Amino acid sequence: MRITTWTEYSLIIMLHLGRRKRVGDVAVPARELAETEGLPADYTEQIFLRLRRAGLVQSVRGAKGGYFLSRPPEEISVRDVMAACERQTFEVNCETHPVNDDRCSPAAACSIRPLWAALQQRIDDFLSSVTLADLMKQEASVEELVAISNSD
Secondary structure (H helix, E strand, O other): OOOOHHHHHHHHHHHHHHOOOOOOOOOEOHHHHHHHHOOOHHHHHHHHHHHHHOOOEEEEOOOOOEEEEOOOHHHOEHHHHHHHHHOOOOOOHHHHOOOOHHHHOOOOOOOOHHHHHHHHHHHHHHHHHOEHHHHOOOHHHHHHHHHHHHHO
16 A cells, blocks of 8 residues: 555645634635645645545635635545545455456455455455544544554
């Protein structure tokens, strides 16, 4: 698993919007957010497009236009954000880049594939359990939350 720039920037964008007073309070222009957070403006626009298509943000057109969260931060998980931007949270190499058709086809018996599937499920479950609201807390609180999740 590799955390990409798409994911990192997407979470920064969503946290910025989450820090607004309430859902739909004030629409934030993409370029303003990009400047405030030190992100590339064109990249930010592309990320907003994916987030909007996934239903995580809404947009308003016009002079006072911009973006805002479509749901409260407590209802948006890290997995939601990653899936919106990456389409998946964990890429199984043998499925996306098969080395050998006999070994890597879905019909073939492979003792490694169940390991990756189980790992993907654990990653998805963990990322689903952490919300934007959790990430909006101080770093020490987030570390505590992660430690509790890891002990389960």
